[in-house]
Amino acid sequence: MMKCFEEYLGPYPFWNDGYALVETPYLGMEHQGAIAYGNEYKPGYAGNTNYTGGHEFDYIIIHETGHEWWGNSVSCKDIADLWIHEGFCTYSESIYVECLNDKETAVDYINHNKKYVGNKKAIIGPYGVNEEGSGDMYQKGSLFLNTLRHMVNNDKLWWQIIYGLSNDFKHSVVDTQDIIDYMNTKTGLKLDKIFDQYLRYPNIPVLEYKAEKADKKDKHTMFSYRWKTDVEGFNLPMRYRVAEGEWVTIQPTNEWQSVKLKKTKASDINFDENGFYIKLDKQ
Numbered sequence: 001m002m003k004c005f006e007e008y009l010g011p012y013p014f015w016n017d018g019y020a021l022v023e024t025p026y027l028g029m030e031h032q033g034a035i036a037y038g039n040e041y042k043p044g045y046a047g048n049t050n051y052t053g054g055h056e057f058d059y060i061i062i063h064e065t066g067h068e069w070w071g072n073s074v075s076c077k078d079i080a081d082l083w084i085h086e087g088f089c090t091y092s093e094s095i096y097v098e099c100l101n102d103k104e105t106a107v108d109y110i111n112h113n114k115k116y117v118g119n120k121k122a123i124i125g126p127y128g129v130n131e132e133g134s135g136d137m138y139q140k141g142s143l144f145l146n147t148l149r150h151m152v153n154n155d156k157l158w159w160q161i162i163y164g165l166s167n168d169f170k171h172s173v174v175d176t177q178d179i180i181d182y183m184n185t186k187t188g189l190k191l192d193k194i195f196d197q198y199l200r201y202p203n204i205p206v207l208e209y210k211a212e213k214a215d216k217k218d219k220h221t222m223f224s225y226r227w228k229t230d231v232e233g234f235n236l237p238m239r240y241r242v243a244e245g246e247w248v249t250i251q252p253t254n255e256w257q258s259v260k261l262k263k264t265k266a267s268d269i270n271f272d273e274n275g276f277y278i279k280l281d282k283q
């Protein structure tokens with residue numbers, strides 16, 4: 001675990017303190033250099049490996065150790081932004097899975113946790129009143145980071161960003177805007193509206209789409225799509241493929257756009273739902 005985390009996140013931030021798991025009656029809690037550990041050396045979450053997508057690892061050791069980077073080293077200024085601790089830490093569980101297995105297994109691990117997301121309340125809470133946002137900050141936070149990875153679509157750059165965040169902000173306090181600014185600079189993209197939709201609203205983006213006959217004489221299919229979002233000007237790209245064909249990237253906006261395809265049934269159009277955390281709405 002430590003080898004994986006140090007590879008992806010940089011050196012353990014507290015070697016001066018050391019690293020310890022301290023057995024406690026409580027299940028688990030991050031404390032700098034002395035993690036409260038009560039998983040009783042069972043696999044998964046207190047013996048439940050359904051929670052870890054069938055993986056046998058000790059969830060409490062992996063998750064609470066992830067907090068040494070996210071929470072104990074990089075800390076949020078206001079607990080309204082607690083997703084910086086829990087979202088990145090939950091995402092680090094998948095880093096461990098990717099390090100031991102491969103990207104596909106890690107993406108599956110992240111998507112396995114969709115069932116725990118409520119999408120009823122925003123992840124970011126109200127600022128300045130000591131109030132956390134929704135518990136979705138864990139699983140949805142991780143699904144959001146996975147979505148950004150697929151938007152960036154360059155794993156080398158993605159891992160430089162993750163490593164960079166934990167090292168450039170080592171032992172410091174940050175807020176959501178610091179994370180957005182950092183990612184905008186490193187990617188050259190404008191990610192503000194994507195962060196806003198996923199973190200400041202309960203709803204995830206809905207991709208409305210339809211596939212219709214182009215016109216009476218023409219046998220082609222007109223494939224149309226648009227985003228339905230709370231944020232105006234939402235600009236997340238998307239990938240689709242017809243049946244098992246090649247992935248094609250499109251740039252949906254809040255306005256309808258169309259492309260002409262060879263005769264295609266709407267049911268044969270597949271979207272990258274493992275790479276992007278979205279809802280689909282076939283019109």
Ligand SMILES: [Zn+2]
Nearest residue numbers: 063067086089
């Ligand atoms: Zn946590």
